[in-house]
Amino acid sequence: MLDIEIAQENEKTQMRPITEIGAQIGLSADDLENYGKSKAKLSFDALNRLRDQPFGKLVLVTSINPTPAGEGKSTVTVGLGDALNQRHQKAVIALREPSLGPVMGMKGGATGGGFAQVVPMEDINLHFTGDMHALTSAVDTLAALIDNHLQQGNELNIDPRRILWHRALDINDRALRNMVIGMGGPLSGVPREASFDITVASELMAVLCLAEDLADLKQRISRIVIGYTYAKEPVTVEQLQVTGAITMLLRDAIKPNLVQTLEHTPALIHGGPFANIAHGCNSVLATRSALQLGDIAVTEAGFGADLGGEKFLDIKTPVLKKTPDTIVLVATVRALKYNGGMALKDLTTESLDHLQQGFANLKRHIENMQQYHVPVVVAINRFTSDTDAEVAYLVDACQQLGVTAVPTTVWGDGGRGGLDLADAVLEALKQPSNFTPLYDVNQDVKTKIQTIVTKIYGGADVQYDAKALQSLKLIEQNGWDKLPICMAKTQYSLSDDPKQLGAPTGFTVHVRDITPKLGAGFLVVMTGNVLTMPGLPKHPAALDMDVTADGVISGLF
Structure with a gap:
């Protein structure tokens, strides 16, 4: 079955009223502002009441560098949340809202997939609550x-x-x-x-x-x-x-949205910044509410650990006032073979050689996340084309680095397919987490950029265009240089060149411009050819979408 067919079937027969989902985590009907029967916003009264509540544990889900199709990070996040609840934990998921750009383009929506989805899938991927x-x-x-x-x-x-x-x-x-x-x-x-x-x-x-x-x-x-x-x-x-x-125009949009997974795990979906251009994390209010309403909050950051992961750790956590207790790195056999030089069209073919070459990418991301002194677990999002030999190689290679790697099948099996991952996460949550930021925000701008480039990307140097240097001069003159850095970079490579796959070293990152975002509280550093307005592919997903006379949608991932 297609993702949308699974979601539609569930929505007809199994989706519970959103008031019941809220009641699972201590929210009354008066705490919710309903948008129909299946979705609601948390009221200001509820948010104010939660303000001083203690936090539960925080699990951050991030990933390796993906293929252009994405690697199922949201799917694993949803499946992990469901699995934790099957292990009798009170887990709440916090995700970003989808953008119509990827939905109508190539990557698709952001509600997970298969039997690890949040619903109502169509509403969330389209207009949702109007945020x-x-x-x-x-x-x-x-x-x-x-x-x-x-x-x-x-x-x-x-x-x-x-x-x-x-x-x-x-x-x-x-x-x-x-x-x-x-x-x-x-x-x-x-x-x-x-x-x-x-x-x-x-x-x-x-x-x-x-x-x-x-x-x-x-x-x-x-x-x-x-x-x-x-x-x-x-x-x-x-x-x-x-x-x-x-x-005033954002008065209602600031309120987090409550929905549910196919297995009725509460999910707060709110905000949707891209991670290759913006900071790639759902809202502080949603993550904070998940931490206060559950014993474990499972949240994701966009694209790879070099983008959304780093930005979550260095931009969001100081505002959230909570650092992760465990980091889950999502990897797939096909993405690692792609990073090992295998052509997209051949990724379903077994190749231990390409996998071994591409493992360098996962290894770099593991080491990067370990720099923050937080326990790391690898989730292998298993596809049907993955062979036992390929999966066994990954598990063993991670074990040699002292990191637990767990195959998951949440797309096909829902929470049941993520029980081993849930067990590994629960074990990791028992370990000490001594979070250490990557850099000191009081350092000068060039030092902070150089730190990210060398310690996260593996690069050697940074080259600044004349426009970037002019912008930097203005930033320093106005005293804005003590802000954190938000790198705008391709998601397909650790470098600023999408063609440099694997784990490149010794490269130079090219900075085109630096823009002050004082409202957000960071400086956006434009690198390579990253654009703030993407384009649609030759065959956008929109060409395959339709709706019947009775309102049934098809072609929506």
């Missing part, structure tokens, strides 16, 4: 207010050539990457160059995901730098006097 639309509206409202300020006399003396704020759309649309707006004469605005980002790469997405409450959201929005004056002085949302309006 993405609220964010898009807020981003574009701010952009409209900036251009209106220029049109109405430009009291703040904003330089139209130095506006940092981009418009947004939650779909891959390469035609909107670069444009000229304000054409058509004096009544149509001030002509200038402009750009669109995909919504999940916008600063407002990061702000929403890192805000601790509505008051913090408002403060963060007020600090956003939208551009510079002709004298190169920063201009903020607060100076534009629209903080309240933008916060």
Whole structure:
């Protein structure tokens, strides 16, 4: 059966009312704001009541560098949560919301797969509770207010050539990457160059995901730098006097969303920043609520441990005020063979040689995560094409590094297929976790970037374009250099070149620009050819989607 068919069958016969799911973790009907029978938002009253509750254990799920199709990190996260509950643990899952870009493009949704899914799958992958639309509206409202300020006399003396704020759309649309707006004469605005980002790469997405409450959201929005004056002085949302309006548009979007897995494990799905461009983690509010409502919170960070994993550990945990007690690294035989030089079309063919070559990638990620002094467990997300010899090789190779590796079959077997992984995680949770950050945020910007490049990516040096050096000078002049670093980098390689697979060393990372994101509280470092507005593939998934006259959807991953 296809993922969508499994989800649709379950939704007809087995999905429980969301109030019952909330009751499992101590939430009353009054704590929930229902969006139909199957999904709800946590109310402000519930969030306020939880504020001082103690935290449970935190399990971070991350992965190796994936193939273009993804490797099932969300599936393993969901299956692990289900398995922990089968082991009589009170587990709550915290995931990101899907973006329509990958849903309509190539990678698909973000609700897991097979029998390790969160439901209602169609709702979550499409419009859900409207969070993405609220964010898009807020981003574009701010952009409209900036251009209106220029049109109405430009009291703040904003330089139209130095506006940092981009418009947004939650779909891959390469035609909107670069444009000229304000054409058509004096009544149509001030002509200038402009750009669109995909919504999940916008600063407002990061702000929403890192805000601790509505008051913090408002403060963060007020600090956003939208551009510079002709004298190169920063201009903020607060100076534009629209903080309240933008916060108002996100009043409901800041509330975490509660849904359930196929096995009725509570799941909080909230926020969806990309990990190759943004910081790649679900909201602080959702993760914190999962920690307070359950004994174990299982959360994931986007793409590989070099991206979402590192950003979770160095950007999110200081705000969350909780570090992971265990890190689960998801690996697949096919992704490791791909990293070992095997062609995509041949990945279902057994090849211990390619697997051995590609294992260097997993080894690097294991060593990277061990730098944080947190116990690491490897989850081998097993596909039907994986041979026993390939799986046995991985288990043994990890064992030689002193790390437990556990095959999982949660896609086909649900939580039952993740029981061994759950046992390994429970054992790891008994070990001490002495979290150590990768770098000191008070170090200078170049030192922090160099640390990430050398200690996480395995690179040797960093090269800065003239534009990046100019941006860095402004950052230092304005005292913004003590912020953490959010690297924008390809997800397919440890380097900034997607063609360098495996575990390359000695390479130079090329920095194109550095952008201050004061609302989010980090500096975005643009490397290689990473784009903030992706494009659709030659055959987007949208071509295979349809809906019948009675509303049944097909073709949605």
